[in-house]
Amino acid sequence: MAMRIDTSVLRDMKTFGAFDISACFNCGNCTAVCPLSQDSVAFPRRMIRYAQLGQKANVVASRELWLCYYCAECSDTCPRQAEPGEFMASARRFAIAGFDPTTIARRLCRSATFTCALLAAVFAALLVILLAGSPGGPTGRVTSDALLTFVPYETIHWLGVGVGVVALALTVATTVNLLWAISRAPTPGGLGLPARQAQVFPLAAALNAVGTTLAEVFGQMRYRDCDTEKPAPPVPLPLRRWFVHYSIMMGMIGLALATALDYFFKTPGSYVPLWSPVRLLGTVAGAFLVYGATIAVIQRLRKSDKYSSHSLLSDWLFLGLLWGIGVTGFVLELADYASLSSWVGVVFLVHIALAMELILLLPFTKLAHIVYRPLAIWFTEFRSLRATND
Ligand code: SF4
Ligand code: SF4
Structure with missing residues (x-):
């Protein structure tokens, strides 16, 4: 059975920051160079993949989002200028908005x-x-x-x-x-x-x-x-x-x-x-x-x-x-x-x-x-x- 990809998730996430992971071809370089990524908590590529596949729940639930400090090492070395570091920062904002039942956090980021x-x-x-x-x-x-x-x-x-x-x-x-x-x-x-x-x-x-x-x-x-x-x-x-x-x-x-x-x-x-x-x-x-x-x-x-x-x-x-x-x-x-x-x-x-x-x-x-x-x-x-x- 073909997997359905929800493209609205990525569109929504883009309103929380300036990244372009549609350019990402999943080379894995960002995860390889990240000084904080480990086998058990590998990032940022996996979170990027979740977003590309429209798996909103998995993006929001990734505790790896909070282990990244945005050193931008991954962004500096990304061959496609997809800005994975900014993606992680945007995903954190997206997650904060996702945990907030009042929608105030979402509107603060977007308007x-x-x-x-x-x-x-x-x-x-x-x-x-x-x-x-x-x-x-x-x-x-x-x-x-x-x-x-x-x-x-x-x-x-x-x-x-x-x-x-x-x-x-x-x-x-x-x-x-x-x-x-x-x-x-x-x-x-x-x-x-x-x-x-x-x-x-x-x-x-x-x-x-x-x-x-x-x-x-x-x-x-x-x-x-x-x-x-x-x-x-x-x-x-x-x-x-x-x-x-x-x-x-x-x-x-x-x-x-x-x-x-x-x-x-x-x-x-x-x-x-x-x-x-x-x-x-x-x-x-x-x-x-x-x-x-x-x-x-x-x-x-x-x-x-x-x-x-x-x-x-x-x-x-x-x-x-x-x-x-x-x-x-x-x-x-x-x-x-x-x-x-x-x-x-x-x-x-x-x-x-x-x-x-x-x-x-x-x-x-x-x-x-x-x-x-x-x-x-x-x-x-x-x-x-x-x-x-x-
Ligand atoms: S380094 Fe860039 S192109 Fe490669 S997986 Fe990471 S975001 Fe995608
Ligand atoms: S910005 Fe985050 S994901 Fe990218 S290299 Fe630095 S700690 Fe790792």
Whole structure:
């Protein structure tokens, strides 16, 4: 019986990025040169084949999508300029859209108008809520206390709780879809698990896989491997892609941690010296975030490599959100130690709204990969350990 090929899948995927795998003749060169591809998790050619055959479920369920860091080695050596690296990036966006039941992620990738309208609407809604109980803007020289009178702490607290709950619910829903998909995907390459009688959960393998995943997330070993395979000319460390990515990631983690510690242990509006550990953590993390976001924006503007050459509007806005949160955070920190005038109230308002918007959009943007990538790494390692142990 002849196999039916659904060409609409490839057409649909092309709206998520700038690749042309219709030119691909399946030579396998991309998989051979990929520094991260292995026998058990070979990519990108297999994902390309799925897309060519219209096997949407297999594309979306490929955990290999999340093991690729877009070093573009494959794109540089593809004899047909099919851009397999960009294909993988587009397939990740396609997968994020596939896991999202609201269709917001899909529309963010495909429509600049929708992207602008959604961001503006969410931002405006957050401002309205934040200002609802405000007695009016601060006047004269502004202190932290005055800022928390302008936007009452209770308003920030309860809005933050609401945003957190909504973002968590959406993230759980999309993550369940990811786990369901990748747990049912076939594992070509000989590490498939044979059917067997019910057995106890392999806890040791699961825990070992957690260790490997944490080492990868915080050490970025695979990303470094991917980056160091790049041909000459060498790029200085502060400008290397893995370092820029690392700066942004550690900046976000550090700021989230500092905010949580402040929330639990600091009286709102109270003074803390610049050298207190939590304040230092927030300052250093903010510096990393602003540095990483600034370099990423410059590299995208200059299109300094293939990764930086293809940007969707949602990528720009995501970087813009990060940069805005970092810079406004520093202005607010300055307000704790210097006497600034009433315009700091606007900065305060914008900072809170941007931070909450970023959290709300987590499941719909590339930020989702902070959840998806570790899970895919864990699952891959878990399966590998199980297959080895059995
Ligand atoms: S190297 Fe290019 S042509 Fe060869 S399989 Fe990969 S994408 Fe296709
Ligand atoms: S972009 Fe790099 S990591 Fe991703 S598939 Fe290509 S060679 Fe492999």
